[in-house]
Amino acid sequence: MTSSPSPLSRIHGCLAGGAAAEGVVLARTPDAREFMVPGEFGPREEDDGAIRLGAAGQLSLYTADALLEVLEWANAGVYADQSACVWLAFLRWARGQGIPLPSSAPPVPERWIDGQPAARRALPARPDWASSLAGGEMGTPARPLGTAFDDGAAAARSAPFGLVVGTPAEAVAAMAADGASLTHGHASAVHAAVAVALAVREIAEGSGVREATATTREGLPGARGAAPDVIAAVDAALDGVPLSEGSAAARTLHEALAASLAAEAAAASGAVLPEAFSAAIRRTAEAGPDAAAIAGALLGVHWGIDAVPALWRVRLDGEDIAVGLSTALAAASGAD
Incomplete structure (x- = not known):
């Protein structure tokens, strides 16, 4: 039986695990089958060796930085609006991607993360x-933006919302819904993001993946009227059956949960954690990088940073950012 990881290890595992999982799948698309041979999953020799951050990896780090900013203000005795901090963080990301922002957009003073090349590297x-x-x-849940976007990208960046131990489930659900509504206003995309954040919260509090998924399922109907296909996705993952239909966000969530549950079962049967981790990401590959990012984040927070394959961590372009943010977030939340 493995020992319980420290809070710092869980935070680091979540951030680095999700980013690395997304990156190795992005490097292999569009044909994920070319790297499905066990033992050969990871960076290819003909690559430069780096695992690049994708959109989910970058924005997960920016989400963590926004939460860090809120905690820093709170520790100084000053209230900061969490939703606004996340929005401003996303605008800083957009600016780093070269996306023109109108004059009506608020000023976005830079923070430490904005000076890190991997966080700003153009996609x-x-x-x-x-x-x-x-x-x-x-965008807000009352007036969301991107209502046509029903993919899993918002869910793939929402894991950090559940990382601050002691945050009530209702607050985590609200933060995830607010964060998703900035870009993905479709109900399924919003509620898939809520599901990921709630699952991470439960795991960070000490639950296993299956227990956390079941608890998340119980809480979803009250999470702002969860979309039926998202509930069906969680049910199907728990039952070990395919999802017959649903939005792209629901299908992404289902594949990520199914892979994470299978990895947890494999570890319980004696599988080495990094091998179980990489097998889960291999399983999500054909579902896409968003599913991989979610599975990597869930297993990273469950098992801690040591479960993320060492080669992936060494080659992750942005591991230094994950280390810095994890350390600061753990200290600011009193979890170090």
Whole structure:
């Protein structure tokens, strides 16, 4: 039986695990089958060796930085609006991606993360949903932006919302819904993000993946009227059956949960944690990098940073950012 990871290890595992998982799958698309041979999953020799951050990896780090900013203000005795801090963090990300922001957008003073090359490195292709940020207006659950976007990108960046131990489930759900509504206003995308954040919260508090998933399922109907296909996705993952239909966000969530649950079962049967971790990401590969990012974050917070394959961590372009943010977030939240 493995020992319980420290809070710092869980935070680091979540951030680095999600980013690395997304990165290794992004490096292999569009044909994920070419790297499905066990033992050969990871950076290819013909690559430069680096695992690049994708949109989910970058924005997960920016989400963590926004939460860090809120905690820093709170520790100084000053209230800071969490939703606004996340929005401003996303605008800083957008600016780093070269996305023009209108004059109506608020000023976005730089923070430490903005000076880190990996966090600002331009993506190969700008996601369609980046248009939600380009307008310079803040989306909210009451007036969400990007209502046509039903993919899993918002869920793939939402894990950090559940990392601050002691935060009530209702607050975690609200933060995830607020964060998703900045770019993905489709109900399924919002509630998939809520599901990920709630699962991370439960795992960070000490639950296993299955227990956390079941608890998340119980809380979803009260999470602002959860979309039926998201509830069906969680049910199907718990039951070990395919998801017959649903939005892209629901399918992404289902694949990520199914892979994470299978990895937990494999570890319980004696599998070495980094091997179980990489097998889970291999399983999500054909579902896409968003599913991989979610599974990597869930297993990273469950098992801690040591479960993320060492080669992936060494080659992760942005591991230094994950280390810095994890250390600061653990200290600011009193979890170090």
